Amino acid sequence: MEMQQHFEPESSNKDSEIISLRRNKEYVYEPAGFLVRSGASFLDGAIIGVMTFPLDFLSVIPGLGSSGVGLFILTGLKWVVYFFLTVWFISKKGGLPGKLMLGLKIVNVENGLMLSPGKAFYRETIGKFLSMLLLFSGYLMVIFRRDKRGLHDIMSKSQVLRKVKVD
Amino acid sequence: MREEGISSSIYSGFNLEQPKCPIHLRVFAYTVDLGMIMLRLYAGLLVALIIYALFVAVLAVLNPPALILKILGVVGLVACVLAVLSISSHYFITHELKNGATPGKKLVGLRVVSLDGAKLTFKQCLYRDLLRLVDATLIVPGLLSMLLNKQNRRLGDLATGTMVIYLEKDAKESQYFYIKQQEYHLLTEKLEPKKPDLEMINNFLRFAFPHFIKGVENKVEAGKWIETVRTYFKTELGTKIDRETALLYFAELCHQTKFEMKHSETAGNLNSMELKGEKNGDAATL
Numbered sequence: 001m002e003m004q005q006h007f008e009p010e011s012s013n014k015d016s017e018i019i020s021l022r023r024n025k026e027y028v029y030e031p032a033g034f035l036v037r038s039g040a041s042f043l044d045g046a047i048i049g050v051m052t053f054p055l056d057f058l059s060v061i062p063g064l065g066s067s068g069v070g071l072f073i074l075t076g077l078k079w080v081v082y083f084f085l086t087v088w089f090i091s092k093k094g095g096l097p098g099k100l101m102l103g104l105k106i107v108n109v110e111n112g113l114m115l116s117p118g119k120a121f122y123r124e125t126i127g128k129f130l131s132m133l134l135l136f137s138g139y140l141m142v143i144f145r146r147d148k149r150g151l152h153d154i155m156s157k158s159q160v161l162r163k164v165k166v167d
Numbered sequence: 168m169r170e171e172g173i174s175s176s177i178y179s180g181f182n183l184e185q186p187k188c189p190i191h192l193r194v195f196a197y198t199v200d201l202g203m204i205m206l207r208l209y210a211g212l213l214v215a216l217i218i219y220a221l222f223v224a225v226l227a228v229l230n231p232p233a234l235i236l237k238i239l240g241v242v243g244l245v246a247c248v249l250a251v252l253s254i255s256s257h258y259f260i261t262h263e264l265k266n267g268a269t270p271g272k273k274l275v276g277l278r279v280v281s282l283d284g285a286k287l288t289f290k291q292c293l294y295r296d297l298l299r300l301v302d303a304t305l306i307v308p309g310l311l312s313m314l315l316n317k318q319n320r321r322l323g324d325l326a327t328g329t330m331v332i333y334l335e336k337d338a339k340e341s342q343y344f345y346i347k348q349q350e351y352h353l354l355t356e357k358l359e360p361k362k363p364d365l366e367m368i369n370n371f372l373r374f375a376f377p378h379f380i381k382g383v384e385n386k387v388e389a390g391k392w393i394e395t396v397r398t399y400f401k402t403e404l405g406t407k408i409d410r411e412t413a414l415l416y417f418a419e420l421c422h423q424t425k426f427e428m429k430h431s432e433t434a435g436n437l438n439s440m441e442l443k444g445e446k447n448g449d450a451a452t453l
Contacts, residue, residue, distance in 0.1 A: 020409030
């Protein structure tokens with residue numbers, strides 16, 4: 001995995017030196033397929049579950065119980081925290097922890113930057129909901145498209161890339 | 168038990184005084200690790216259940232005497248449970264022995280290092296893991312110990328003479344998109360580029376991302392951009408750069424600048440500055 005750098009600061013003949021990163025690309029980014037993304041979703045779910053697990057303890061507070069209005073509030077709180085975490089991770093780091101650990105990244109299709117919080121929210125809530133609507137057809141699209149984008153990806157102008165080492 | 172002799176502040180390339188890791192990062196790394204363990208546990212339990220069911224079915228077919236059946240049944244169940252538990256219990260130990268970091272820690276950019284500069288020994292990892300039962304499950308001892316200790320060490324760290332440090336380089340590795348972090352810093356030093364403004368960034372990335380990452384090569388556009396790009400670099404060196412390198416580096420520069428803009432503290436002020444197209448001295452955040 002050498003990167004052949006053609007620039008050496010200490011070289012004597014600086015006049016003829018051309019700075020170049022002539023390297024054999026170590027890794028490329030390609031669209032992530034269905035299998036990796038599903039695995040990442042599982043991992044995400046487990047990790048987010050662990051992160052929101054302390055919230056369950058709130059039901060011990062006398063005012064809120066495990067029924068009625070209290071339950072409604074707690075569930076609402078759980079949803080809010082879940083969405084906040086999801087949007088934060090996607091817009092700041094490029095994906096939920098499970099995705100990051102498998103080397104996946106959610107990027108904006110036009111310029112390769114991370115999604116803005118608005119787009120991330122749109123993708124997670126409305127986008128994924130619509131994907132599920134017609135028998136998960138939005139998710140099945142990932143298998144059949146060449147650029148592996150699901151309905152929620154197309155709606156929010158995003159794409160999931162995967163870092164692949166090149167031999 | 169090892170001595171906590173911190174005689175020199177720099178060893179093995181790590182500066183002990185500096186990169187003490189923030190507690191919330193350790194907590195986050197731990198939740199990621201827990202998530203992975205739980206997933207494995209779940210999968211392991213599923214597999215164990217299936218095997219056990221098959222085992223029971225086979226026994227029912229063969230139909231041995233009742234006592235032996237019962238014994239075999241219990242033995243089978245115990246074996247399955249032990250197998251599942253053994254998968255999860257050495258998650259931490261194996262990873263810390265090999266790399267000094269579990270996947271959760273690696274994601275965040277943390278490392279477990281021994282205070283005497285040697286590689287982590289098995290004894291250290293084992294005791295750390297055993298004490299994790301106290302630190303992490305009861306939460307309070309671990310939290311207290313981390314808050315009171317200057318180096319944010321929990322009970323497991325204190326007992327085994329280890330410490331968790333935060334490596335900024337590792338944490339930021341995934342931020343770099345077009346070229347590697349090392350190359351980027353080398354080139355930045357050499358070229359001392361001007362920071363591009365927001366409009367330039369957006370336009371250039373709109374060309375660079377499809378060209379470099381998605382593989383939709385656009386040589387015509389590349390030819391048009393190269394002149395502009397070279398003006399951002401130090402003039403003597405500006406013309407001595409390979410075309411592809413210059414464009415790649417500039418793409419990474421735009422990517423990083425945009426990243427800084429987003430994550431800068433004074434986001435509000437920055438917006439008005441971006442509109443004017445000026446962006447001065449944000450090198451501190453780099």
